Amino acid sequence: MSSGSGSLMWFRKGLRIHDNPALEYASRGTTRVYPLFVIDPHYMEPDPNAFSPGSTRAGINRIRFLLDSLADLDSSLKKLGSRLLVLKGEPSQVLIRCLNEWDVKKLCFEYDTDPYYQALDNKVKNYASAAGIEVFSPVSHTLFNPADIIEKNGGRPPLTYQAFLKLAGEPSWASSPLSVELSSVPPVGDVGTCEISQVPTLKELGYEEEDQDEFTPFRGGESEALRRLRESLSDKEWVANFEKPKGDPSAYKKLATTVLSPYLKFGCLSSRYFYQCLKDVYKNVKRHTSPPVSLVGQLLWREFFYTVAFGTPNFDKMKGNKICKQIPWNDDDKLLAAWREARTGYPWIDAIMVQLRKWGWMHHLARHSVACFLTRGDLFVHWEKGRDVFERLLIDSDWTINNGNWLWLSCSSFFYQYNRIYSPISFGKKYDPNGNYIRHFLPILKDMPKEYIYEPWTAPLSVQTKAKCIIGRDYPKPVVSHDTASKECKKKMGEAYALNQRLNGVVSEEDLRKLRRKSDEVDEEQEPKPRRLRQKLIK
């Protein structure tokens, strides 16, 4: 209540001690701090109807990563004289109850641009303000405040990376030291009748024991984030010469990137601290790469997408999204399922989808391959469907970045060269001619000779037999022929682009239906008639 004297520190992302302005503010000038995390059952508890182990919203790997992060945060808070209070329930209800029952005069939490948090935070903020509780909600998830960039650009987000760079410049805090140390946190106050629990284990949340092999090799938490950061930064040459597009997507033993994305997503690692560390490395080397390809460039891509997403209504949809091309995607659940379940019959694609299941992480270019294949490259399935699969299964899935990249890859926004299609055969081959990556994630193909491993359906039956993998029985035949499917996709994209141009982006449901019908008719003309029908015609 307004008469309170303590602070409530509400953790959501930003699961860290270092560079955490909300926590710092909560700890200042007060004798009691309540560090709270709310477990939303919808996000955390098992949903037996979901297509993979996990909750309604998240796959088990990301839930595990989050639990690791919470346990690590709790342990760090304990070292500072505090602890993490875990409560279960619908977050706004839980928050409001805590504000009512506890001795709170300040409510502190990191500002969040995701629509989910915008709505939730407004509810909580309104309640707190009405109750006379001070609200402190700083921007610390990103380097910049997206609203500032949009304002600088006259109220509209920049739509190219280069335009973004010019507007953004150096972040305002770049030259002053960040507060990365916190010596203590005031003790927890009286929690009244609230049922506080420990950070649960997966088992306590109701998950079955899973085979260890099914879990991601990446552990969550700030400690692990900082360890990984230091490990990456220790190779100064590597940091200085980093060029993202030159990374090898098929590398699975020594990875081509830092794999700090999941830690940035949950805020186990501060993007600002990461930025400063990188700049420190640059200062001490003769030359270094630059955005967009450098490591700093990667952080700025994140900022770019955060800015556009924040300034674009319906950013996560095709309909009602002003920057999204309206394209007559199909709704083929069989093709979607084949892609999702790693049985497209293209080993390069399927291996990547297995890595997604098992690790919850793949190289950026591997993501490109499978996203292109599902949408504009081969299957012509709606990007929103692929987005949903990634959102669930990735440990680093971030609402803004995931949607931004699906818009990009499907040539719906940002990138428009739909003629450039990743080949599901030759793209992987150029990095990994022996197919080691495929053999690792698709062991059924481990004895397939390298001449056939990217196209096993072309292997003579004797070779298939010797490799103990009969195509069509042990491993599926291709769901589509890449040559014909990709040609058709290009044609459909061309038609859709022409329509968008003609109608100036205002494309109705009916327009899309017409376009779908039109291309179906053309298909029928070109496709050979089914054999029986043809025989009838011959008679």
Added chain:
DNA sequence: TAATGGTTGATGTC
């Protein structure tokens, strides 16, 4: 209005 440049394609030629 026209010119410019764009994180990461595939293929064939030299």
Added chain:
DNA sequence: GACATCAACCATTA
């Protein structure tokens, strides 16, 4: 390994 070709996109800038 570099380059042109494919076909011709877009947002931004001059």
